[in-house]
Amino acid sequence: MRVAVTGTPGTGKTTATELLAEARDDVDVVHLNEIIEREELYETVDEERDSVVADLDALAAWVEEYEAAGDAGAAILVLDSHLAHHLDADRVAVLRCAPEALATRLRDRGESDAKAAENAESEALDVVLSEAVETHGLDSVYEIETTRSSPEAVADALAAVVDGTREPSAGDVDYLDYL
Structure with a gap:
């Protein structure tokens, strides 16, 4: 099974997917942004x-080759990136964060004010969620609000997506008042 974990930069994808991988032997996480840079x-x-402007076709081909070569080494491949929803996946978890908190997180990790503001606006407009639903359909998308959740709680929510014990959801989170 392939699970895409996506969301605007700063929503907690990498931290949560790393915790998920640490807790489960049946999960292999690939951080796509690292692959894009390295390859x-x-x-x-x-x-x-x-x-960088990613070559999504080349990235998709890399993931296919990775799986075909047996490099995943686990039954469940988790793809982590703000671009993961553009690739084939059985389930798509979209991590969400309040735009104000998101902008603070991004500035705290060294992003410019302009980049933080652009990403906060993207989050308020549901850009990643909308793209995920358009590509994968409502029955495959799972929205996870991360603003006040611990990384462990987000990892637990991802585990529920992987296990199929969480119902698909999209559109539950609304940040339009930010605009």
Whole structure:
């Protein structure tokens, strides 16, 4: 099974997926942003945003090769990235965070005010959630609010998605008042 864990940068994806992998032998986590950088799976560098523009076709091919080679080593492959929802997945967990808290988290980890504001606005507009639902459908998307949750609680929510004990949900979280 393949589970995409996605969300606006700063929502807690990497921390939660690492905790999930530590707790379970049947889960292999691939941090796609690391793969994009290491394997140079990008089309160009966006100097203004200080980021790369990922080659999603090349990334999808890398994931397929990784699985086919048996490199995953576990029954469940978890793909962690704000881009993970663009790839094939059986389930998609979209981590959400209040825009104000998200902007603070991003600035605290060294992002510029402009980048923090852009991501907070994206979160308020449900950009990642909307893309996930459009690509995978409502029955495959699981929205997880992380603003006041501990990383362990988020990892537990992800485990429920992986185990199929959590019902799909999308649209439960609303941050439009931020705008």
